[in-house]
Amino acid sequence: MSSGELLQIHPQELQFPFELRKQISCSLQLSNKSDNYIAFKVKTTNPKKYCVRPNNGVVLPRSTCDITVTMQGQKEAPPDMQCKDKFLLQSVVASPGxxxxxxxxxxxxxxxxxxxxxxxxxxxxxxxxxxxxxxxxGSDEESSPRASVSENGHSSAVQFQASKAFNERVEPKDTSFQARTLISKVTEERNSVIEQNKRLQQELDLLRRAAKQSRGGIPLMYVIIVG
Known part of the structure; x- marks a missing residue:
């Protein structure tokens, strides 16, 4: 707090939390510790940039007065966030009342x-x-299964462990059953293909023998009939 001859000013500097394109306000408090009526006036080096309310007035004896300074929204930030603007607060003893x-x-x-x-x-x-x-x-401990308790009084952690153990026992069986089913299906398909190949091979052999007989000479049936 700055202690002048007539008024005490707090704070000693105007601090603005700077944000682009946004109006920002800060406050000053003037304290009159005397028994006099103190008139004041606020000036600034950049009046178009700031709005001061009130910019003048009278502080009653043994009382305070709050001033609001509003900075208009700025389109760009100053270099190194340094501001050269200044304010001047003038005060003078006024007549009583x-x-x-x-x-x-x-x-x-x-x-x-x-x-x-x-x-x-x-x-x-x-x-x-x-x-x-x-x-x-909630914390991790509260959300953990070990920290929660079910309605029947048993820890849900026990249920969780039991469920996990059950899944570990069941899942391998399910996997083994699926594997056996797949192997059986593949085996059946392979056997079916082998049988088809055998039948095709037999038919091919018959066709070959028939072709040889037709090329070998007069058929036996024809000889018997002619003779």
């Missing part, structure tokens, strides 16, 4: 005879806050 309507530009002009207190504030860009990482609803 003064309000914001009683503030005039001459009150902050030192040449007019007023004792003006000035405090310079710099602008700082900071990294935007990161969203919290998602938290799992």
């Amino acid at each position: 003064a309000t914001a309507k009683d503030i005039t530009p001459e009150m902050f002009n030192k040449e007019s005879g007023y004792e003006v207190d000035e405090c310079k504030l710099r602008v700082v860009y900071v990294a935007p806050p990161q969203p919290p990482s998602p938290v799992r609803e």
